[in-house]
Amino acid sequence: xxxxxxxxxxxxxxxxxxxxxxxxxxxxxxxxxxxxxxxxxxxxxxxxxxxxxxxxxxxxxxxxxxxxxxxxxxxxxxxxxxxxxxxxxxxxxxxxxxxxxxxxxxxxxxxxxxxxxxxxxxxxxxxxxxxxxxxxxxxxxxxxxxxxxxxxxxxxxxxxxxxxxxxxxxxxxxxxxxxxxxxxxxxxxxxxxxxxxxxxxxxxxxxxxxxxxxxxxxxxxxxxxxxxxxxxxxxxxxxxxxxxxxxxxxxxxxxxxxxxxxxxxxxxxxxxxxxxxxxxxxxxxxxxxxxxxxxxxxx
Amino acid sequence: xxxxxxxxxxxxxxxxxxxxxxxxxxxxxxxxxxxxxxxxxxxxxxxxxxxxxxxxxxxxxxxxxxxxxxxxxxxxxxxxxxxxxxxxxxxxxxxxxxxxxxxxxxxxxxxxxxxxxxxxxxxxxxxxxxxxxxxxxxxxxxxxxxxxxxxxxxxxxxxxxxxxxxxxxxxxxxxxxxxxxxxxxxxxxxxxxxxxxxxxxxxxxxxxxxxxxxxxxxxxxxxxx
Numbered sequence: 001x002x003x004x005x006x007x008x009x010x011x012x013x014x015x016x017x018x019x020x021x022x023x024x025x026x027x028x029x030x031x032x033x034x035x036x037x038x039x040x041x042x043x044x045x046x047x048x049x050x051x052x053x054x055x056x057x058x059x060x061x062x063x064x065x066x067x068x069x070x071x072x073x074x075x076x077x078x079x080x081x082x083x084x085x086x087x088x089x090x091x092x093x094x095x096x097x098x099x100x101x102x103x104x105x106x107x108x109x110x111x112x113x114x115x116x117x118x119x120x121x122x123x124x125x126x127x128x129x130x131x132x133x134x135x136x137x138x139x140x141x142x143x144x145x146x147x148x149x150x151x152x153x154x155x156x157x158x159x160x161x162x163x164x165x166x167x168x169x170x171x172x173x174x175x176x177x178x179x180x181x182x183x184x185x186x187x188x189x190x191x192x193x194x195x196x197x198x199x200x201x202x203x204x205x206x207x208x209x210x211x212x213x214x215x216x217x218x219x220x221x222x223x224x225x226x227x228x229x230x231x232x233x234x235x236x237x238x239x240x241x242x243x244x245x246x247x248x249x250x251x252x253x254x255x256x257x258x259x260x261x262x263x264x265x266x267x268x269x270x271x272x273x274x275x276x277x278x279x280x281x282x283x284x285x286x287x288x289x290x291x292x293x294x295x296x297x298x299x
Numbered sequence: 300x301x302x303x304x305x306x307x308x309x310x311x312x313x314x315x316x317x318x319x320x321x322x323x324x325x326x327x328x329x330x331x332x333x334x335x336x337x338x339x340x341x342x343x344x345x346x347x348x349x350x351x352x353x354x355x356x357x358x359x360x361x362x363x364x365x366x367x368x369x370x371x372x373x374x375x376x377x378x379x380x381x382x383x384x385x386x387x388x389x390x391x392x393x394x395x396x397x398x399x400x401x402x403x404x405x406x407x408x409x410x411x412x413x414x415x416x417x418x419x420x421x422x423x424x425x426x427x428x429x430x431x432x433x434x435x436x437x438x439x440x441x442x443x444x445x446x447x448x449x450x451x452x453x454x455x456x457x458x459x460x461x462x463x464x465x466x467x468x469x470x471x472x473x474x475x476x477x478x479x480x481x482x483x484x485x486x487x488x489x490x491x492x493x494x495x496x497x498x499x500x501x502x503x504x505x506x507x508x509x510x511x512x513x514x515x516x517x518x519x520x521x522x523x524x
Binding site: 202 | 350374375376377378379382388390401402406449
């Protein structure tokens with residue numbers, strides 16, 4: 001540890017450059033990781049919602065809706081179909097807008113359409129059900145939930161692609177900076193390295209202080225990136241709370257069994273984020289320093 | 300035992316440093332390497348240390364064959380030797396104890412052993428009271444003694460010294476040679492030098508190099524080329 005602090009003291013600017021580039025890379029990695037995890041959570045959430053909602057004309061009789069419900073159930077492609085009367089729809093509306101009396105005054109059960117919320121057994125049946133429902137003359141509108149899912153999938157994929165591209169560039173820049181700063185530090189200790197090699201130090205023995213320093217920077221940068229990211233996150237927690245009103249929980253890549261929830265973030269999820277950030281930081285720093293020492297410390 | 304068998308060394312620049320050199324140095328020998336500048340003395344030391352590999356021929360040091368291109372145990376070979384340089388190569392930011400103990404640390408000795416060995420070596424070179432001093436606080440002769448202490452600690456059986464008295468006044472040079480005399484009972488010593496007085500008065504084996512060739516190999520010789 002002493003040798004690491006001595007080295008930092010002797011090369012403060014190079015050390016700062018290593019720290020900052022790693023910090024920047026890890027902070028953005030954590031940001032993108034959280035964002036993609038969040039969108040996956042949203043995707044999972046949307047997929048558990050009614051996948052096809054069939055809205056009927058307001059004057060449609062319940063008997064006609066029941067007939068269509070039976071026809072849909074008889075296709076064998078439906079897990080469940082739930083009838084939502086005008087009154088039930090009004091109750092839900094009133095519940096959602098109970099803090100806004102003006103909106104409540106303006107709406108009565110008569111203007112809300114009755115609907116059927118249909119879950120299919122497999123996603124590919126959604127289109128069949130939607131097509132069948134659209135062909136009925138008493139149906140006013142079919143909201144095909146798959147469209148929303150497809151949009152989220154598309155956004156998530158685009159985001160993943162952008163994130164990976166940015167991270168690849170950042171990782172390459174990190175390697176370059178780490179290699180350059182390590183090369184500078186190696187040059188400063190050239191005499192000592194030559195002497196160590198002549199008195200029988202193995203290559204690993206000579207490399208070890210540089211690698212240790214790299215690991216130290218990876219750990220410190222990762223911890224700093226994590227602390228600042230979650231500091232900002234919790235500072236804006238109330239904003240996210242209001243934005244995600246009605247969404248009780250978003251699982252992390254379907255790993256809810258391990259208490260891994262992106263929203264609200266569980267201790268397990270935060271712990272995993274920290275572990276991943278410092279592992280990633282240490283790996284980048286170790287590989288960057290390893291490449292530099294391989295190149296600049298000879299026999 | 301160190302063996303040179305028909306060793307030649309040609310640099311890429313076309314310069315020929317050694318030409319077909321063969322000799323043997325037995326364990327416990329004290330050998331002077333003499334000759335004019337550029338005769339190949341330092342090249343011989345560097346070949347033993349495996350800082351260089353010969354163009355042709357074989358260099359063997361005990362069980363090691365450092366002349367092989369694929370030789371991997373460089374650090375093990377070097378841990379069996381101590382090296383002393385004309386310019387001492389003492390690290391200025393480390394004190395005497397740290398400079399000497401680094402020679403043992405690289406071999407992975409325990410702290411207790413390192414402490415005892417450093418004290419023993421400093422006693423041998425006559426600097427027990429300077430253990431915590433930094434090189435800047437030492438004279439040239441004292442710095443060279445530190446370098447010798449660093450070369451003899453642990454289980455280093457061979458001492459390679461490249462002009463160890465080259466930067467020292469005659470009186471200090473003799474003090475350094477007295478240390479080598481003390482060491483010759485337990486170590487193999489190969490000492491490259493231009494100091495005729497020392498070679499002539501010590502009357503040890505002398506290998507004379509001239510233009511990269513072995514000119515003479517005398518059992519008890521003087522400075523003669």
